[in-house]
Amino acid sequence: MFAKYEGATMSEVFVKINNRQLGPLNRREIKNLVVNGEFSQDDLVYHEDSQEWVEAKQIDELRTIFIQDEQQERRKTVYAVGGGKGGVGKTILTASLGIGLATYDHEVVIVDADLGGANLHTSMGILEPEYTFYHFYTLQRENLDDICLETPVSNLKLISGACGTLGLANPRYSQKVRFINQLRQLNADYILLDLGAGSSYNVIDFFLAADEGVLVTTPEPTAIQETFNFLKVAIMRRLVREFRKNVAVLSIIDQYMYSEPGRMQFTMDDLIKDVKEIDDEAAYYIENFLGKYHPRLILNMVHSSKEIREGDSFRTAAHDILNVDVDYIGFVEYDESVRKSVKELKPFVLDNPRSKAAKSLARLITVGILQKSGWVGYKEKRRVLQHLKAESVDYPEANVRESDTICSVNCFYWGDCDYQEGGYPCPIRNLDPIFKRNG
Numbered sequence: 001m002f003a004k005y006e007g008a009t010m011s012e013v014f015v016k017i018n019n020r021q022l023g024p025l026n027r028r029e030i031k032n033l034v035v036n037g038e039f040s041q042d043d044l045v046y047h048e049d050s051q052e053w054v055e056a057k058q059i060d061e062l063r064t065i066f067i068q069d070e071q072q073e074r075r076k077t078v079y080a081v082g083g084g085k086g087g088v089g090k091t092i093l094t095a096s097l098g099i100g101l102a103t104y105d106h107e108v109v110i111v112d113a114d115l116g117g118a119n120l121h122t123s124m125g126i127l128e129p130e131y132t133f134y135h136f137y138t139l140q141r142e143n144l145d146d147i148c149l150e151t152p153v154s155n156l157k158l159i160s161g162a163c164g165t166l167g168l169a170n171p172r173y174s175q176k177v178r179f180i181n182q183l184r185q186l187n188a189d190y191i192l193l194d195l196g197a198g199s200s201y202n203v204i205d206f207f208l209a210a211d212e213g214v215l216v217t218t219p220e221p222t223a224i225q226e227t228f229n230f231l232k233v234a235i236m237r238r239l240v241r242e243f244r245k246n247v248a249v250l251s252i253i254d255q256y257m258y259s260e261p262g263r264m265q266f267t268m269d270d271l272i273k274d275v276k277e278i279d280d281e282a283a284y285y286i287e288n289f290l291g292k293y294h295p296r297l298i299l300n301m302v303h304s305s306k307e308i309r310e311g312d313s314f315r316t317a318a319h320d321i322l323n324v325d326v327d328y329i330g331f332v333e334y335d336e337s338v339r340k341s342v343k344e345l346k347p348f349v350l351d352n353p354r355s356k357a358a359k360s361l362a363r364l365i366t367v368g369i370l371q372k373s374g375w376v377g378y379k380e381k382r383r384v385l386q387h388l389k390a391e392s393v394d395y396p397e398a399n400v401r402e403s404d405t406i407c408s409v410n411c412f413y414w415g416d417c418d419y420q421e422g423g424y425p426c427p428i429r430n431l432d433p434i435f436k437r438n439g
């Protein structure tokens with residue numbers, strides 16, 4: 001069978017999927033089926049020598065395809081969920097994406113990287129996380145593994161942020177990269193970072209250092225604008241770092257970077273043209289980087305099909321102005337039940353797995369992130385929703401009364417905070433400028 005090569009091609013075989021016979025298929029076609037999740041090692045292949053149907057895993061020549069696929073699956077991916085505008089749903093989407101990916105038996109860790117207002121734990125109904133980054137940075141716990149908390153969801157762990165400003169309020173770029181590398185040491189397939197709002201370098205650097213950047217925005221013009229600006233700042237920051245030792249190129253980037261805030265007065269083509277005049281190689285680098293950079297985009301709180309198209313407009317603008325292909329991986333509908341679940345401190349996909357929002361999130365995971373298309377995508381979406389329904393049955397109630405203290409995370413202001421009965425997001429971050437001025 002596959003051992004026989006005819007030039008560059010291999011001989012072909014028949015396979016059976018759900019009692020349907022397909023073929024003859026060559027190795028590449030079978031690999032495509034495996035990658036799309038349509039063919040597994042337990043499915044049947046017709047073995048010509050013995051003239052019988054046998055499980056694919058029994059055929060030596062096919063085994064390597066499955067091994068390669070498993071290796072790809074185990075590849076650790078750090079996703080950073082950001083996007084500039086506050087309150088657009090970064091935190092609750094990070095939690096729900098994590099829960100959805102965990103239904104695939106992937107090991108998932110969600111990480112609260114909002115240095116200003118940690119609240120990922122509350123969105124999971126965990127009110128008093130035993131350990132947080134506070135313990136890590138104050139060396140009370142040595143490894144990130146030690147502050148990785150179990151959650152009520154199988155295969156999902158949480159690293160909780162510390163509220164208030166960390167001692168590491170303004171970490172250096174290298175510290176942020178080291179932090180992401182430390183995260184990669186965790187025993188997990190997916191690591192999702194919930195970033196804070198804004199386009200400060202603290203947020204942008206995490207976005208750039210991760211393997212995949214996910215932009216979250218609502219379809220409102222102000223949110224779209226802020227997200228676009230976030231992307232622009234991220235790209236410029238990346239270029240500044242790349243050319244920090246090339247004074248001539250850096251001065252051109254600087255000129256473009258400090259254009260009037262909120263206004264896109266140039267295109268990347270303009271910048272590349274100027275750079276090309278003095279440094280061909282640098283211009284080529286920039287073109288190449290932009291060509292390979294594919295941040296993803298999620299539209300949240302979508303009200304209508306017209307609003308869904310805002311994602312496409314964003315893509316077009318990013319392509320035309322920034323020369324970047326943004327991958328618009330899907331949207332989540334506006335859904336009152338999400339607000340209710342937030343008040344009950346339950347992730348919305350588990351509070352109401354039948355809701356519109358839960359269904360759109362399941363589609364986003366299967367089609368947008370895991371790229372299962374067509375019939376397989378549909379089947380997978382249903383499987384994820386069924387899994388969520390099963391998980392939702394035993395999900396513990398957070399049991400919070402209005403009067404309860406829920407700001408329970410040890411932070412640098414602990415014991416000296418008027419807001420401890422406060423809520424989430426921690427209001428202390430709004431006071432940061434005051435603290436800085438006084439201190």
Ligand SMILES: Nc1ncnc2c1ncn2[C@@H]1O[C@H](COP(=O)(O)OP(=O)(O)OP(=O)(O)O)[C@@H](O)[C@H]1O
Pocket residue numbers: 085086087088089090091092093114195196197300301302332333334335336338339342357425
């Ligand atoms: N799909 C949705 N439908 C309805 N309401 C939603 C939806 N998504 C988010 N929300 C509302 O938006 C609020 C803000 O969500 P979330 O805290 O995740 O935003 P955020 O982007 O993390 O904010 P911040 O920038 O302050 O960290 C939620 O508490 C919820 O009430």
Ligand SMILES: [Mg+2]
Pocket residue numbers: 090091092114194195196
């Ligand atoms: Mg948040």
